[in-house]
Amino acid sequence: MATRTSSAPRGSSNSKSGGSSGSRTPAKSGRSGTTTARGKQAAAVEPQQPWALRALAGVWQGIGHVVGAGVRRIGHDVSDLDPADRRDGAALFNLALGVFIATFAWWGFKGWFPDVVYSILNGTFGWISLLLPFMLFVCAFRLFRQPWDVRGNNRVGIGFLVMAVAGTGLAHIFGGQPTVADGFDGLRRAGGMVGFLAASPLAAIHPVVPVIAYGALAFVSVLIVTATPFGAIPRRIREAYEHLMGVDLMDAEGKSGDSHDRSYLYENDAVEAPKKKRRKRIFGKDDDGAGIEGYVGDEAFEHAIVDDDAAAGKGAPSVPPGVRRPTQAEIAVEKIKAAQGLGKAPAGDATEAIPVVSAAAPTAPVMVPSAPVSPQPPPTPIPQRTEQLSLAGDVTYTLPSADNLTPGSVPKERTEANDAVVAALTDTLQQFNVDATVTGFSRGPTVTRYEIELAPGTKVERVTALSKNISYAVASSDVRILSPIPGKSAIGIEIPNTDRETVSLGDVLRSQNARRTDHPMVMGVGKDVEGGFVVANLAKMPHMLVAGATGAGKSSFVNSMITSILMRATPDEVRMVMVDPKRVELTAYEGVPHLITPIITNPKKAAEALQWVVREMDARYDDLANYGYKHLDDFNKAVRAGKVVPPPDSKRVIKPYPYLLVIVDELADLMMVAPRDVEDSIVRITQLARAAGIHLVLATQRPSVDVVTGLIKANVPSRMAFATSSVTDSRVVLDQPGAEKLIGQGDALFLPMGASKAMRVQGAWVSESEIHRVVEHVKGQLKAVYREDVAAEAPKKQIDDDIGDDLEVLLQATELVVTTQFGSTSMLQRKLRVGFAKAGRLMDLLESRGVVGPSEGSKARDVLVKPDDLAPVLAAMKGLEAPAAPDAHTAALSENANANIAVGGYAEDLVAADLENRKQATDYYDGADSTDDGDEGGEDAWSLTGR
Numbered sequence: 041m042a043t044r045t046s047s048a049p050r051g052s053s054n055s056k057s058g059g060s061s062g063s064r065t066p067a068k069s070g071r072s073g074t075t076t077a078r079g080k081q082a083a084a085v086e087p088q089q090p091w092a093l094r095a096l097a098g099v100w101q102g103i104g105h106v107v108g109a110g111v112r113r114i115g116h117d118v119s120d121l122d123p124a125d126r127r128d129g130a131a132l133f134n135l136a137l138g139v140f141i142a143t144f145a146w147w148g149f150k151g152w153f154p155d156v157v158y159s160i161l162n163g164t165f166g167w168i169s170l171l172l173p174f175m176l177f178v179c180a181f182r183l184f185r186q187p188w189d190v191r192g193n194n195r196v197g198i199g200f201l202v203m204a205v206a207g208t209g210l211a212h213i214f215g216g217q218p219t220v221a222d223g224f225d226g227l228r229r230a231g232g233m234v235g236f237l238a239a240s241p242l243a244a245i246h247p248v249v250p251v252i253a254y255g256a257l258a259f260v261s262v263l264i265v266t267a268t269p270f271g272a273i274p275r276r277i278r279e280a281y282e283h284l285m286g287v288d289l290m291d292a293e294g295k296s297g298d299s300h301d302r303s304y305l306y307e308n309d310a311v312e313a314p315k316k317k318r319r320k321r322i323f324g325k326d327d328d329g330a331g332i333e334g335y336v337g338d339e340a341f342e343h344a345i346v347d348d349d350a351a352a353g354k355g356a357p358s359v360p361p362g363v364r365r366p367t368q369a370e371i372a373v374e375k376i377k378a379a380q381g382l383g384k385a386p387a388g389d390a391t392e393a394i395p396v397v398s399a400a401a402p403t404a405p406v407m408v409p410s411a412p413v414s415p416q417p418p419p420t421p422i423p424q425r426t427e428q429l430s431l432a433g434d435v436t437y438t439l440p441s442a443d444n445l446t447p448g449s450v451p452k453e454r455t456e457a458n459d460a461v462v463a464a465l466t467d468t469l470q471q472f473n474v475d476a477t478v479t480g481f482s483r484g485p486t487v488t489r490y491e492i493e494l495a496p497g498t499k500v501e502r503v504t505a506l507s508k509n510i511s512y513a514v515a516s517s518d519v520r521i522l523s524p525i526p527g528k529s530a531i532g533i534e535i536p537n538t539d540r541e542t543v544s545l546g547d548v549l550r551s552q553n554a555r556r557t558d559h560p561m562v563m564g565v566g567k568d569v570e571g572g573f574v575v576a577n578l579a580k581m582p583h584m585l586v587a588g589a590t591g592a593g594k595s596s597f598v599n600s601m602i603t604s605i606l607m608r609a610t611p612d613e614v615r616m617v618m619v620d621p622k623r624v625e626l627t628a629y630e631g632v633p634h635l636i637t638p639i640i641t642n643p644k645k646a647a648e649a650l651q652w653v654v655r656e657m658d659a660r661y662d663d664l665a666n667y668g669y670k671h672l673d674d675f676n677k678a679v680r681a682g683k684v685v686p687p688p689d690s691k692r693v694i695k696p697y698p699y700l701l702v703i704v705d706e707l708a709d710l711m712m713v714a715p716r717d718v719e720d721s722i723v724r725i726t727q728l729a730r731a732a733g734i735h736l737v738l739a740t741q742r743p744s745v746d747v748v749t750g751l752i753k754a755n756v757p758s759r760m761a762f763a764t765s766s767v768t769d770s771r772v773v774l775d776q777p778g779a780e781k782l783i784g785q786g787d788a789l790f791l792p793m794g795a796s797k798a799m800r801v802q803g804a805w806v807s808e809s810e811i812h813r814v815v816e817h818v819k820g821q822l823k824a825v826y827r828e829d830v831a832a833e834a835p836k837k838q839i840d841d842d843i844g845d846d847l848e849v850l851l852q853a854t855e856l857v858v859t860t861q862f863g864s865t866s867m868l869q870r871k872l873r874v875g876f877a878k879a880g881r882l883m884d885l886l887e888s889r890g891v892v893g894p895s896e897g898s899k900a901r902d903v904l905v906k907p908d909d910l911a912p913v914l915a916a917m918k919g920l921e922a923p924a925a926p927d928a929h930t931a932a933l934s935e936n937a938n939a940n941i942a943v944g945g946y947a948e949d950l951v952a953a954d955l956e957n958r959k960q961a962t963d964y965y966d967g968a969d970s971t972d973d974g975d976e977g978g979e980d981a982w983s984l985t986g987r
């Protein structure tokens with residue numbers, strides 16, 4: 041969907057809105073929306089100035105603009121200022137006055153004129169006049185750079201005035217309390233005339249009184265100038281200290297970290313109180329952390345070693361909260377291993393305790409007059425990993441440089457469009473007599489969330505019922521109302537920005553959270569509604585469904601994900617299988633060494649590749665079970681530590697397994713060719729693969745129940761929903777409405793595992809040229825070495841002629857009959873929804889293969905195959921070799937005499953999982969049955985995939 045470009049309604053109402061929104065007067069809009077109009081009016085009514093005066097004013101303004109243009113380019117460039125906002129004339133006046141006073145007061149110019157001026161100044165303010173140029177320079181600087189911040193500028197001006205008065209008062213006391221009778225010389229050396237007038241009445245009481253009074257006033261003036269409320273003094277002191285010393289005290293304490301990018305990590309159990317509060321705000325979770333199990337990783341993740349350098353990055357000796365610092369001994373062991381060339385500890389080691397998702401630290405709504413614009417930090421380079429990344433075969437690998445990803449535009453915290461919307465919302469509330477106020481807004485890249493607070497006794501429904509009127513007032517149909525904003529007593533109204541911003545992947549990867557971890561599976565997701573960066577650890581998802589209508593941004597998201605991995609992970613850490621039935625979306629990555637097989641474009645081959653993934657998973661499980669580890673990370677760590685030794689007679693060299701990321705760009709195409717096989721593989725992988733380090737990302741533009749079947753959904757816990765075409769699709773993806781209101785082009789609802797509320801994010805964008813640069817770098821480092829068995833032709837299926845095209849339905853019939861142990865033709869008819877003739881034919885085929893006995897008239901046939909033998913029978917029908925006996929894992933275990941109890945338990949788990957699979961299959965048909973009986977024409981969420 042396109043972004044709306046219609047101009048904001050009723051600019052002239054801005055000033056009104058400003059008033060009604062209290063302190064958060066949209067000064068900017070007030071000034072811009074209305075200044076121009078005001079200016080025009082003024083031009084119409086005011087008498088014409090004499091031309092000489094106008095010429096002079098013009099010249100003054102001209103010089104002001106030239107100087108202003110230079111000042112605005114100092115440091116962070118703010119020269120994109122709206123010309124209507126400039127106050128360069130006034131700023132130049134402050135600057136000129138400051139220079140003028142400095143010439144006499146600082147540099148001691150002599151002569152009658154300087155002497156007169158100096159005497160006046162000195163006589164008035166005493167030696168405090170030395171500070172006046174400094175104050176004027178600050179005022180000029182602000183006026184040049186932030187002229188729209190009228191309140192802020194006034195505040196600074198008033199603060200300086202108070203400071204000057206307090207200073208003169210103190211100077212008077214400490215200057216020996218001269219009197220006028222002593223002559224002006226004495227006054228000049230103290231606080232001047234102002235100091236005398238200010239301090240002498242109080243000094244008459246006691247000399248200490250003016251010292252205390254003006255000392256306090258001087259302190260208050262500093263607070264006014266720096267916009268520091270009393271409560272914020274410690275924080276400001278800490279920030280000043282951090283700024284001066286270049287350290288991050290919060291980080292060092294394991295707290296929130298960089299406040300600039302306003303990002304933070306959703307933590308595991310070890311979070312501190314403030315963090316929990318933040319999490320609550322987004323997801324509406326309890327402070328006790330209930331419902332965040334999704335963020336609590338595997339045991340292996342939580343007890344991972346943290347590599348200091350890796351976790352903290354260069355020069356930042358901090359570790360993420362909730363992560364254990366390594367002991368000195370552990371650090372030493374890791375270093376020795378690295379030196380011995382045993383392979384570096386994987387980045388994952390350092391960061392496996394990093395939780396799944398990080399998102400924006402919710403910030404105060406933006407209508408704070410003192411800080412209307414946050415300047416974009418100069419792009420910090422993505423720190424290169426410091427350790428040498430040596431791959432197997434002694435190849436040294438360097439990750440792509442940060443320069444490959446260009447920084448995005450400066451994020452805006454407030455624009456005129458926002459102010460216009462505030463005005464429109466306020467008008468609407470007033471028109472309908474709803475006693476509520478727009479108290480602020482948080483601007484994200486795509487949408488802005490406006491916060492509305494109700495007066496006591498006003499019903500929430502009064503606002504939510506206005507949703508259509510609000511849409512009308514702001515001229516947008518994509519208005520989303522959150523009532524309440526999770527964790528806040530306020531109603532949120534999300535309205536698309538007419539001036540939306542693109543979120544660059546480079547910026548996301550440069551954010552604090554992404555930099556804090558070296559975990560190779562961390563990807564840049566985008567930015568949330570409050571403008572905070574969101575990153576996610578794919579290893580903790582552990583599988584993700586990405587869905588949305590055509591053009592909504594799925595492929596761009598997949599591109600960001602792959603590029604993130606290429607930027608951060610070596611081929612030894614992460615390997616990928618890419619399935620791209622559309623043939624065009626992922627071709628850019630052809631040949632990258634992270635690929636395990638060429639990009640698969642043929643859906644049939646893709647189905648086979650999924651089966652390979654299942655086999656790979658089983659192989660990994662065998663190793664885990666044999667050597668007694670519960671998670672691949674533990675196993676890899678042990679391999680690197682040399683603790684995993686193959687049996688003496690084996691020639692096998694055991695190496696750490698890389699994470700395996702399987703990306704399917706269009707699931708629907710796969711489900712069309714081999715629904716059953718694909719679903720089986722996906723379910724099996726998703727149920728078990730997490731501990732084996734295998735993660736699936738399934739993207740589809742058809743989130744309908746025949747593509748995203750109930751079984752797939754149940755096993756893919758993390759969801760990323762881009763704009764869907766209907767509320768039904770949104771429900772399929774997220775189990776809740778909302779995605780149909782998204783506005784496309786990367787606008788998404790992100791529901792990571794364990795979260796109950798979806799988080800709105802604008803997906804990160806990576807351009808083709810950026811991808812090209814990254815890919816070129818990666819390919820230049822290493823050639824792709826493909827595994828032959830993945831894309832190899834699967835063993836030819838010898839499907840019997842008499843089965844023909846009915847294989848799928850025959851398999852279903854076999855499974856049905858065997859699992860229910862009931863050989864009835866009419867049951868097949870009902871459950872498979874086939875006609876009598878077809879059901880009869882299926883029964884004949886089953887009889888010919890020895891699944892059921894001969895017909896016994898109207899009685900059900902005997903079922904000759906036991907549920908335990910179902911797998912080989914199904915394989916035989918498919919023309920494949922029968923799979924290994926179900927107890928293969930247990931058999932493998934028994935070979936290992938030293939297998940410990942945990943391993944045994946795990947093998948049992950596997951068998952139990954197998955049984956659970958079968959049970960689900962039975963439930964599946966039962967589900968179909970009940971729907972059948974209950975609602976003939978209704979939507980069948982558990983419909984058979986064969987149909």
Ligand SMILES: Nc1ncnc2c1ncn2[C@@H]1O[C@H](COP(=O)(O)OP(=O)(O)OP(=O)(O)O)[C@@H](O)[C@H]1O
Pocket residue numbers: 542543588589590591592593594595596597741762784785786787802803804805
């Ligand atoms: N994160 C984003 N930021 C900015 N623009 C985006 C973003 N994601 C997508 N777009 C815009 O939307 C267009 C379509 O995106 P994309 O190709 O990813 O959609 P899609 O959902 O994969 O569509 P299809 O299913 O047809 O392939 C892009 O060409 C781009 O212009």
